[in-house]
Structure formats: structure tokens, C-alpha cells
Amino acid sequence: MFFYDSTLRLYINDTPLLISANVQQAARRAGAKLTWNNNGHVNSVSYDESRAICKELGIVILSVREYMHLARREPRVASDVFAEWLLESYTLSSDKRMIDFSGREVVVPPSRPGWFDLDDIGDEGLPTQISGSPAAGKWKFWTHEDGRFVSSAVRSFVTSAGVCSLDLGIPQFAIHPNLMIRECYRKEPCIMKHPMDQIWANYEDMTLRKANDELKQFFTLLDIGALKESHVGSDKFVSEKNAERIFDLSGKQRLIRGNFDNLQIVSLAEICRAVEVCPDAATYVIGHPNPDTDAIVSAVFEAARRFITYGQRCAVWAEKIPFVVEHLLGNLICVSLRQTPKFRPVHDLVLVDCHSVGKDCEHQVKSIIDHHIITRTFPYYVSVSQEVSWSSTLQVYIKFLGSGPELDRQSARLLLEATMLEAEPQLMTKMSSLDKLAFEHLRELAQDHTSYPELMKMLTGDVRVADPFMEDYKETLFGFAVIKTETLTCYKRRSEANNLERHLPLTVVKQVCYDSCFNSVRKERITMHFNDAFHDKGFRRAILSTIQRACEAFHGIERVSVEGSQNIKSRLAGQRNTSFMSLKQYWQVCQECVELHDTIMLKSLRNRNYVEFLDTVIRQGRWVMHGDLEPMSCEILEARPALIRPQEIDIRTGFPRCLESPNLYGDASLWRFWSPDREENVATRGHIFIMGQTCIDLKIAPDESTQNLTFRPIYRDIPELEYEIQSDGGNWITVNTSPRTFEIF
Structure with a gap:
């Protein structure tokens, strides 16, 4: 933000x-090479380049005197986020005297470093008193x-001290x-303030609030023509951004109004030509690593749209191309994608x-289309x-x-099928109103399309997929894999390896399990695999x-269940009053009940109606x-399965001392007993229905x-029993007891 300083004018x-x-x-006129950081600020400029650019732009570079006195008047210029060149330059004479660019000697005590107070600044802006040690x-x-x-x-900033610095010894190069x-x-x-800025801010606010009625009113009143005229003559960076915003708003307005007149029909052949390999392409359109159908098809159509709209070819690069994407896009487009080299630092x-x-590439980003919230x-x-949004393909x-073209039947079918693959058909009701319209x-344009079950068979039936975990994997501060399948699989080892390899605190795996005909989703399972090397401190529970x-908000609370011993352990973490028994404790309780002849509790411990995790x-x-005991090494007899007698359990370890043949019946x-069979197992107490037999x-x-x-x-501890006795006024009384309530989670 600019401010006016009356002293310096x-x-x-x-x-x-x-x-x-x-x-x-x-910069081009000055012969200077430009770079800028991820916030768009010009950086990494030498002293000579800085002066040349400033001369071309009419920028005044502050002298040491001007800046230091300004810093006393306006503390806001003492920035902690950037350093800046000041006007003066210096050399050393043969007798080590410091000479400024006008040939005058700079009389100041040598400091490598020293410390000074802003109140001790002389007329020339240099410190008059220097201390050898830092102070607040x-x-x-x-x-x-x-x-x-x-x-x-150079005026800079010292991270360790949290103060600014004045350095007269920075090389000009x-x-x-x-x-x-x-x-x-x-x-x-x-400073040009474009009307689009406020309009877009209002639009984004309504969109993120899902204020559908407000959005409908907004698009009804929106004058797209006036917006197009208002950004004529703007800086190219601003005009390109606003053009993309206008295309976005215009497309949504067309959908709401149902106005599809005067649109230029684009064929699939034109889209193929638009994404042909182009060595001179200045812009690359890319999706996320491990790209899925949505990412690749969206990139292809966005590159084609930009070519049709701006007349400039864009390259499409994908790390890999899944089988179902090959089927949708066809060989011609896929050959172009495979032959396109990866983008370089020169590309937008x-x-x-x-x-x-990647962090080194963030300054290259010019546009983003994402159907997820960006913070x-x-x-x-x-x-x-x-x-x-439902998918990036719809966006x-x-x-x-909004740009003017309309898709022909083939192109519309391709985009429709890619959209269908992005999510489950029974969740179509969750689409936004604009998504539904699109x-x-x-x-309507496609007229017909491949059925969802057929598309899903292609997606899940790719025999070339060596690691389904990575097919639709994304990563931010944690890993997230989405796997569409007919059979649920345990990804514990794969997720733990992912945490270790990428040093992640958590990997989340979402499996969408379909019925055999892919007509409906049979079950969704979300498993969270935490990295034990990270401190918990409530993280897992949160x-x-x-x-x-x-999940409860999206699917309905009645359709969500929480399962798994890992979940039980995590949710009981920090509970002072509640836990669950280990195998060792289970046998100790059994032994105590036998000694006490507590048949009721023994029956409960062998309950036929459920299986219980043991800690x-x-x-x-x-x-x-x-439980929380130190790990111990135990010899566990191999059983696939075997039979055991409770009295032969080693109470010290919780495991049987000897086994009986599994072929003994009637006793x-x-x-029944099974031994561990993998890298990590947990103990359960269960019941074999057909045999009427308790099992471990x-x-x-x-x-x-x-x-x-x-x-x-x-x-x-357990709560006090609460009860109430009521008399009917005659010979009978009624006793009402309140069930004990326990705080578990």
C-alpha cells in the first residue's frame, strides 16, 4: 500500500x-533478467539491475540518509519480509578507508557487526553511536x-534478533x-481498481456458502458485457486473470439462463489437434501427481479451450495415463500426451x-481450476x-x-463419461445446482454414453496396475489414497510404508467397494494409518x-459405523475411567470367575452374539x-487352528502351554484357537456359530x-445406581431404575 511522505515528497x-x-x-529495455517469488514480488536483482529497472519505471531508490530518517518517521518501512537496495555504493582505499560513490570518506567505526539505535542517527543516516553487543x-x-x-x-532483517539491519558491505553483484x-x-x-475484484469476491463468498438463491439472483443481474469492456487496457497480467474470471461467470450465467445460442461447435478432431505435441508451447496444463481420469481429461479440454480462445497452443503433461483414460481419450490424444516432455522453469x-x-515451480502458476476448497x-x-464442485471436468x-465454444456429440460424451467416473452415481443428488445443470x-449433447458399470469395470479391471494405492493418491501434510474396487483390501502395510518413506504423520485410505455389477456402492471404508514416530497429543483423536x-454429515449418521481396534485404542486414549481388556486380563478374569463360581459372568465372557477385540x-x-505393558517376547504355539483348554493358559503370558487336535468334537x-499369521495382529474373543464353540x-x-x-x-469406577420408588396407593409399588450412563468417547 502506498503512503505519502511529505518530508521526502x-x-x-x-x-x-x-x-x-x-x-x-x-526489464527488457534495461537488459535485466527478471525473476519473482511465489507472491509475485520481483526478486534476486543485482544493484546494477535494480538501478536500471528503476530508471525505466521512474522509481526513486532511497539513499541511506533518506531511508534511515524515514524509518524513524514511518516504522512500517522496516520490513521483516524483504530486503532492499539503497542508493549508496562504497569502495575501500589502500589504507582501508571507506569511500562513497561521490568520493567522500565515510567516517564510521568499523563494524562487523555493530548495533545502533534509530535515535542515534546522524544527518547522513549513519549511526553516531555503535555498541558491540545487541540490545532490544x-x-x-x-x-x-x-x-x-x-x-x-542494503536495508535487511536479522531473523535471530528480530530487528532490521543496515549493511554497507553487500557486493553490488x-x-x-x-x-x-x-x-x-x-x-x-x-492504482487501477477493477470492478471485477469486488464482483469476484462477492461471487466466491456466495459460492463457498452455497447460497444458491443468492447466486441465481447474482447471475440474473450480472452484466457480462460491461465487465468485458471494463478490463480493456489493463495490464496483461490483470487482464488475463479477469478474462478467465469472466469466462467462468459467463459459463455459469449461460447454464442458469439456459441460453446456448450462438456458440461455436468444437469437434473432437479439433480437440485432438489442439493438444498435439508442440515444442514451442509456452504454457503447460497439468493435473496432480498420480493423475486420475478427472485430472487428465480436464487438462486436455482446458488446453483445447485455451488454444481455441487465445490461439496459443498449450502442452498437456501427465505423469502416467491409466487404462480407462486411454479408452476415453483414444490413441491419438494419448500418443501426444506420452510424447510431450515435462515442463521446465521457462513455462507458465x-x-x-x-x-x-513443487515449491520451485510455484511462481510459474498462472491459473488454477480445482473442485476443492483452497485456503x-x-x-x-x-x-x-x-x-x-463435482469434478474439474465440469468446471x-x-x-x-463462457469462452464461446460448445462441444459436439463425441466431445460431450467423452467429458460426460469422465465426469461419471469421478464419483458414485447414488451421490448425484449431492451435486450443486450448477453442477446438475452442466x-x-x-x-443432452452426448445423447448416449457408456454405462457406469461398464466404465467402472474398465477402471478397476486394469491388469497393468501394480499398486492400486497410488492410482489416485494425493499428498499435502498427509497422504490420501482413493481406491475403487469390488473387494476390500487391507492397506495397513502399504500405508505405514508410505508414512515412513514420505515422513508423514498420517495416511488415509478410502476404499469404495461396489457390488459385482457396479450398480451401487456396497460399502465405503475409510482407514487412518498413523505414524507412531510422531507425537500424538490428541492428534489421532481429533x-x-x-x-x-x-462422514455422518455427508452420508447420514445412521449409515456410518466406527470400526477396528486401532480406532478403539485411539478413541479411548486419554480416558481415565474407560478401557478394554487385554488377552492376559481376559484370562485373569476368567480364572477369577471360575474360582468364585460366577456362572453369570462366565456366560458373559463367552457371549455367543458378538466378537470382542482384546487389547x-x-x-x-x-x-x-x-495394553500399556512393556512388549514381551513370547513363544506362541502355531495353530491353524487347534483346540485349547482354559486351565492350560499361562496367565503370565496369556497364551496356551499346549494344544489339542482340532478334530476333537463334543467336548x-x-x-478354538488360531495363532498369528502376519506382521501385526490383534487378539479377539469370538464364537464359532456352527460348532457352538468359544474361540480365541x-x-x-x-x-x-x-x-x-x-x-x-x-x-x-461406575456411577451410583439411581432409582425411584412409586406407590400405586394400594398393595403394589413400582421401582423405576435409571440406567447407569458411562462416558466412553
Whole structure:
């Protein structure tokens, strides 16, 4: 933001120079090479480049005297986010005297470093008193002491001390990522405020609030023609961003009004030609790593739209091409994708179905289309289309409509089928009203399409997929894999390896399990695999609760169940009163009940109606952790299965001392027993229905879940029994008891 300083008679910006078309032209005239950071600020400029660019732009570079006295008047210029060149330059004489650019000696004590207070600044802006040690509020100070190069003054920031610094010894050829240019002008700069900025802010607010009635009213009144006229003559960076915003709004307005007149029909052949390999392409359209159908098809259609709209070819790059995408796009497009080399630092990037790219590439991003909420900010020139949309394919199609073209039957069918693959058909009712309009219009254009079951068979039937976990994998601060399948699979080992390899605190796996005909989703399972190397401190509990509530809100609380021993352990973590028994404790309780002849409790311990997790984890078949006890090495007899007698249990370990043949029948005192069978197992107590036999099963995975697999809570204390006695006025009384309530989660 600019402010006016009456002493210097300058309009001064408190933030660094931003990249723009005007700045690029000035740099070209000055023969300077430009780079900018992820916030769009011009950076890494040498002293000479900085002066040349400033001369072209009419920017005044502050002298040391001007800046230091300004810092006393306006503390806001003492930035902690960027450093800046000041005007003076210095050399060292043969006798080590510091000489400024006018040939005068700079009389100041040598400081490498020193510390000074802003109140101790002389007329020339240099410190008059220098301390050898830091103190609160003091600036750091360096003088020039190397005669091998010409230095210049730089105002910077010292992270360790949290104060600014004045350094007179920075080489003029120095190029640093946080060394930038401050704008100072003698005339008031013209700051153009485009009406689109406020309109777009209002639109995004309504979109994220899902205020459908307000949006309908907004698009009814929106004058697209006036918006198009208002951004004529804007800086290229701004005009390109606003053009993309207008295409977005215009497409949505067409859908709401049902106005599809005067649109140019685009054939699939034209889309194929638009994404042919082009070595000279300046812009790449890319999706997320491990791209799925939505990412790749969206990228292809967005590249085609940009070519049709702007007349400039865009390259489409994909890390890999799944089988179902090959089927949808056809060989011609896929050959082009495979032959397209990866983007380089010179290319602009358009991101679809994602909003992040490698840190070194973030400054290349010019546009984002993502059907997920984006919380981070981007440079002012990046056009961002974000909303909770069904798919990025629909977002791109809406931009198509807003840009002027319409798809022919083949293209519409391709885009429709890609959209169908993005999610389950029974969740179509969750679409936003705009998504429904776009989806239905595509369906009308396509006339017919491959059925959802057939598409899903192609998606899940790709025999080339070596690792389904990575087919639709995304990563932010944690890993997230979505797997569409006919059979639920345990991904515990794969997720733990992923956590270890990528140093993640958590990997979430969502499996969408379909019936055999892919007509409906039989079950969704979300498993959370935490990295034990990370401190918990309530993290697991918070994640589990949040995901559970999100699932309940989306699917309905009656359709969501929480399963698995890992979940039980996580949700009981921190509970002082509630836990569940380990295998060792289970046998101890059984033994006590036998000694007490407590037949009621013994019957409960062998309940026929459910299977219960026991708080015992077994790793590598022998390392045993009973609850919170230290791990112990135990010999566990191999049983696939065998029979055991409770009186032969070693209470110290919780495991049987000897086994009986599994082929003994009719002895009610024998229990069924299975030994561990994988890297990590948990213990359960269950019941074999056909045999009417209690069992101890040690081959259960920690994340395994079935409808009747639960746990038996145990308590350190129980509430007082509450009861009320009522008389009927005659010979009878009624006793009403209130059930004891226990706080578990």
C-alpha cells in the first residue's frame, strides 16, 4: 500500500515491486533478467539491475540518509519480509578507508557487526553511536571491509534478533531471493481498481456458502458485457486473470439462463489437434501427481479451450495415463500426451484438479481450476476457480461455455463419461445446482454414453496396475489414497510404508467397494494409518472424530459405523475411567470367575452374539503388547487352528502351554484357537456359530472390521445406581431404575 511522505515528497510503497507486463517491458529495455517469488514480488536483482529497472519505471531508490530518517518517521518501512537496495555504493582505499560513490570518506567505526539505535542517527543516516553487543530494539550494522569488490548499502532483517539491519558491505553483484525493489514515486501512482475484484469476491463468498438463491439472483443481474469492456487496457497480467474470471461467470450465467445460442461447435478432431505435441508451447496444463481420469481429461479440454480462445497452443503433461483414460481419450490424444516432455522453469503452468505444485515451480502458476476448497493465497495475477464442485471436468466445461465454444456429440460424451467416473452415481443428488445443470446439458449433447458399470469395470479391471494405492493418491501434510474396487483390501502395510518413506504423520485410505455389477456402492471404508514416530497429543483423536463427523454429515449418521481396534485404542486414549481388556486380563478374569463360581459372568465372557477385540497386539508372531505393558517376547504355539483348554493358559503370558487336535468334537470345555499369521495382529474373543464353540483368534488385523466385531468396555469406577420408588396407593409399588450412563468417547 502506498503512503505519502511529505518530508521526502515521495509516494512510497510498504511492499516490494510486483511483477507485471509493464515491469517485464522495463526489464527488457534495461537488459535485466527478471525473476519473482511465489507472491509475485520481483526478486534476486543485482544493484546494477535494480538501478536500471528503476530508471525505466521512474522509481526513486532511497539513499541511506533518506531511508534511515524515514524509518524513524514511518516504522512500517522496516520490513521483516524483504530486503532492499539503497542508493549508496562504497569502495575501500589502500589504507582501508571507506569511500562513497561521490568520493567522500565515510567516517564510521568499523563494524562487523555493530548495533545502533534509530535515535542515534546522524544527518547522513549513519549511526553516531555503535555498541558491540545487541540490545532490544537496536539495529544491526555492518561496514564495508573487503577491497576486492564495490559494495552497496542494503536495508535487511536479522531473523535471530528480530530487528532490521543496515549493511554497507553487500557486493553490488549480489543476488539474493529476498533482495527486492521498493517502489517510490515523485508523482502519485495510478492504482487501477477493477470492478471485477469486488464482483469476484462477492461471487466466491456466495459460492463457498452455497447460497444458491443468492447466486441465481447474482447471475440474473450480472452484466457480462460491461465487465468485458471494463478490463480493456489493463495490464496483461490483470487482464488475463479477469478474462478467465469472466469466462467462468459467463459459463455459469449461460447454464442458469439456459441460453446456448450462438456458440461455436468444437469437434473432437479439433480437440485432438489442439493438444498435439508442440515444442514451442509456452504454457503447460497439468493435473496432480498420480493423475486420475478427472485430472487428465480436464487438462486436455482446458488446453483445447485455451488454444481455441487465445490461439496459443498449450502442452498437456501427465505423469502416467491409466487404462480407462486411454479408452476415453483414444490413441491419438494419448500418443501426444506420452510424447510431450515435462515442463521446465521457462513455462507458465495451469493447474487442474489440484492447486499445488513443487515449491520451485510455484511462481510459474498462472491459473488454477480445482473442485476443492483452497485456503492458501496466490499472487494477484493467478486466476483461481475454486468451489466444492463435482469434478474439474465440469468446471472446465463451464469455462468452455463462457469462452464461446460448445462441444459436439463425441466431445460431450467423452467429458460426460469422465465426469461419471469421478464419483458414485447414488451421490448425484449431492451435486450443486450448477453442477446438475452442466451435467444434464452434457448428457443432452452426448445423447448416449457408456454405462457406469461398464466404465467402472474398465477402471478397476486394469491388469497393468501394480499398486492400486497410488492410482489416485494425493499428498499435502498427509497422504490420501482413493481406491475403487469390488473387494476390500487391507492397506495397513502399504500405508505405514508410505508414512515412513514420505515422513508423514498420517495416511488415509478410502476404499469404495461396489457390488459385482457396479450398480451401487456396497460399502465405503475409510482407514487412518498413523505414524507412531510422531507425537500424538490428541492428534489421532481429533482426526478420527473429525472424519467421523464429516462422514455422518455427508452420508447420514445412521449409515456410518466406527470400526477396528486401532480406532478403539485411539478413541479411548486419554480416558481415565474407560478401557478394554487385554488377552492376559481376559484370562485373569476368567480364572477369577471360575474360582468364585460366577456362572453369570462366565456366560458373559463367552457371549455367543458378538466378537470382542482384546487389547493385545502381536508383532512378528512373538512380540506381545498387553495394553500399556512393556512388549514381551513370547513363544506362541502355531495353530491353524487347534483346540485349547482354559486351565492350560499361562496367565503370565496369556497364551496356551499346549494344544489339542482340532478334530476333537463334543467336548464343551475345549475352545478354538488360531495363532498369528502376519506382521501385526490383534487378539479377539469370538464364537464359532456352527460348532457352538468359544474361540480365541490371534490372526485378526488391527484395522479389520465386521458388523459384530466390537469391544467390552471396562471401568475403574461406575456411577451410583439411581432409582425411584412409586406407590400405586394400594398393595403394589413400582421401582423405576435409571440406567447407569458411562462416558466412553
